[in-house]
Amino acid sequence: MQEDKQVNQDDTVKLKLRRVIFGTDTRLGRYFDISLIVCIILSVTLVFLDTIAAVHSKYGDIIGIFEWCFTIIFTIEYLLRLYCSAQPIQYVRSFYGVVDLLSILPSYLALFFPGANFTLVIRILRLFRIFRVLKLLRYLSEGNVLLRAMLQSGRKVFIFFFSVSLIVVVLSSIMFVVEGPGNGFTSIPKSIYWTIVTITTVGYGDITPETSLGQAIAAFTMLLGYSIIAIPTGILTAEISQEMVRSKDLRRCSNCLKTGHEKDAIYCDHCGSELETEI
Amino acid sequence: MQEDKQVNQDDTVKLKLRRVIFGTDTRLGRYFDISLIVCIILSVTLVFLDTIAAVHSKYGDIIGIFEWCFTIIFTIEYLLRLYCSAQPIQYVRSFYGVVDLLSILPSYLALFFPGANFTLVIRILRLFRIFRVLKLLRYLSEGNVLLRAMLQSGRKVFIFFFSVSLIVVVLSSIMFVVEGPGNGFTSIPKSIYWTIVTITTVGYGDITPETSLGQAIAAFTMLLGYSIIAIPTGILTAEISQEMVRSKDLRRCSNCLKTGHEKDAIYCDHCGSELETEI
Amino acid sequence: MQEDKQVNQDDTVKLKLRRVIFGTDTRLGRYFDISLIVCIILSVTLVFLDTIAAVHSKYGDIIGIFEWCFTIIFTIEYLLRLYCSAQPIQYVRSFYGVVDLLSILPSYLALFFPGANFTLVIRILRLFRIFRVLKLLRYLSEGNVLLRAMLQSGRKVFIFFFSVSLIVVVLSSIMFVVEGPGNGFTSIPKSIYWTIVTITTVGYGDITPETSLGQAIAAFTMLLGYSIIAIPTGILTAEISQEMVRSKDLRRCSNCLKTGHEKDAIYCDHCGSELETEI
């Protein structure tokens, strides 16, 4: 009986913590989330600033201390999540569980494996910390609408990218033969790099065609890239347009069955009866 | 009685001036606005030309005199606006009030604070004068249609830019590790600059990847930028399309209730009765 | 009587010539037009090839002879047009009349005004010959559909370009102050050139920001350019979509009054009666 109560009390603490840490519907839960986001952004900003040589030599030590503070905060957060999660093993295996672990592990690993290549390894490991930022995605579920439109146009976009890849490969081979290693096209993979730089209209200018024929093919490649940029735009726009019309059609008045109400309409514009909230 | 009349007369002058200066519905008001726009464009053009070394050494003095003329004209305009405004304090605090003041203040400040760093300070202060151009916005209210479409798609665009920022941060960190300070990627902030240059397909070529792995990641970044350029276009296009259909639906014939009339239609195309002017 | 016949015969020749030269509905007229287009393209190609130093030194003489042949052909064509036109003066004053004259005049002027700066002047005058290409426009009337969509979205596009200009001017001034003449931003006009290169995502890389603040502003400029590219696309797409729907609505069956027939439909899909040809 005594034990049972203890377990019950534990459960109550767990439940409360879970609502704060995993939930976003209580005031404390929101405060927790917001302060976590601030910590993530601050810690990533520090890692970034530390890579500037001038900043590192001056403030490197202070940044190091701050980084340890953030690591400890995130470790406590990870342990709390493990403790109050309903299914801890499922959490550990989930995408965010892995990201949470990866964002604290590097700092500890750097402690146990110091040595000659100390600095570099740390730097690389530290960079995994930016995955902490990915946690921010948790707080945004609006992206789903865009994602759905993108997935629905996925098949068409795949064919588009497949065709572009074929064109890139063919053009790269031709340019490799036409320009040759003397003009910077040292190999076909490098030629593919040049073609992508050109077809996406980036145009660094680190490799440029020198021969007349090469410049003619380059001009053709640019016009091609300029034209085909229209295709994914067209596909996606048509898909988003349809998605919008569809979501409007879903708003059907349960009284007179008229559809096509605006997303923010409250009453049916035909019979005046109240509309159900959007699905 | 005498005083009252005086006040009334003053009020009449004020009212007339207000209609000319703030209004655009009288012929004089339109003339005033147009000559003001011409003055603004001329004065800004002069400031711009003055920054060219060859022009400054030759015509610097004449440009200086012209600038003072424009400053005096704009000062008189500012005082007149203050005088004839119905609520002078509200005008001073409004966006255009502040801009009007900022566009004349620098010239006077340059008078009172000359010194060693004379030229540079003047130049910087003078540049604030370009805010005068912002006044032109006052004469265009058509932009609201575009603004509304942009605001309505704001939430989707925000998520888009948030996702792009995350991708930029992750790619920048990876490129910093892969290429390193030796190839121009001296710090993560600089790496972020490179990623933005690449993902927006600007491609200056001041920093370019040298290693094979770096070039592969760069190629991926470009293709990504090339693809995601489609997303905001798709969102905005769908929104503008809907906005157009909506404004057409608003044109309802008050006689037979038929909707969907063209923006420039005058008579209902179903019953022939005159349509109300567009809302 | 005799004279009258003569006049009539002359008129018949004129009419026949007019149908061949100005019309495109006879077989001879089509042959005339096609051979004229071929002549124009050949003559312009020759002018272009002649500017390559290697080609000029080798084949300069032959090209010169060919150019004279084309000039004579186009002169005969011009005189014939003058002769058989119903209103010769109207033709001379029309856009194509002026272009036709401009495309033959330079060669003759080069004959009468030789001198010291012979080569250069000729070259510049010769270049006017490319206006001959503009004649090709005569053979395409399909562009009107696109033009109408563009004109209808003109007001919105103007506001867009006006806003972009304001942003460009403000950003240019800021960059001039931040980077200064030392880093290539020698004057505000040059700074405007840099801003346009950046905001249109061209990115030559001849002028690039060197300071951290400058690079941050540049990154902002790029993201801005990347975003606002969506706006004219959205406006034009919505306009073209509407134009297509409108042209479909115009296809109304005169029997049952049903609208919305496809552009290439021949029979009404509701009552089966023949549709009128497209307006």
Added chain:
Amino acid sequence: MQEDKQVNQDDTVKLKLRRVIFGTDTRLGRYFDISLIVCIILSVTLVFLDTIAAVHSKYGDIIGIFEWCFTIIFTIEYLLRLYCSAQPIQYVRSFYGVVDLLSILPSYLALFFPGANFTLVIRILRLFRIFRVLKLLRYLSEGNVLLRAMLQSGRKVFIFFFSVSLIVVVLSSIMFVVEGPGNGFTSIPKSIYWTIVTITTVGYGDITPETSLGQAIAAFTMLLGYSIIAIPTGILTAEISQEMVRSKDLRRCSNCLKTGHEKDAIYCDHCGSELETEI
């Protein structure tokens, strides 16, 4: 009788082989196709890697052996296709027949024509092998939807590209005169190359305007390119949108004649009767 049986047996083998090699509806046929695709990608990847100097000097011999293996595999495949095709001559003349032959011929030609310019010729011939990749297109018929939309907007796009060509030619000539051979604009064809680099917003920076007037024209060219990028996007988007609506309209319920069903709908949303599969 015996012979007839033999012929029949042969025919059965042929038919079975044909179903495996040309068909995709049996399990073996799918396995055959997938293994063929893997072979094609592997062989092309090897050709590409072989062009890297470091890889060639180390693994050149092994890659050579592998290439011969692939050549033999593709030769056997070609002979089998010839053998079991219903109309062998039609196959040889078809697009894929020519591509299949071109992808194996170079390796054999390299055997019979060795010599002084051995390496280069082989390399060029080898590159034709990438046409093997084109075979992949056979496995994708989804592209037709996109192709149809593109063909339908073909006339408008042609006029667009024709106008762009005219603008490019005129701007190139002007830039050639303004900048001249001293600033990299050595001939009009080169000037055309620069204009295309600029108008497509690629912007290599290998040729950049040096004079003020040239930079002003360049800025105009960029803004033009930035604006006209919207036109093909608009055309194609409107066309794809219409194509989608049209394919929805085609889904008509045979019971109540209601149209406009979703592409993946199974039952009519008005009377509940089953819909026919999509056309």
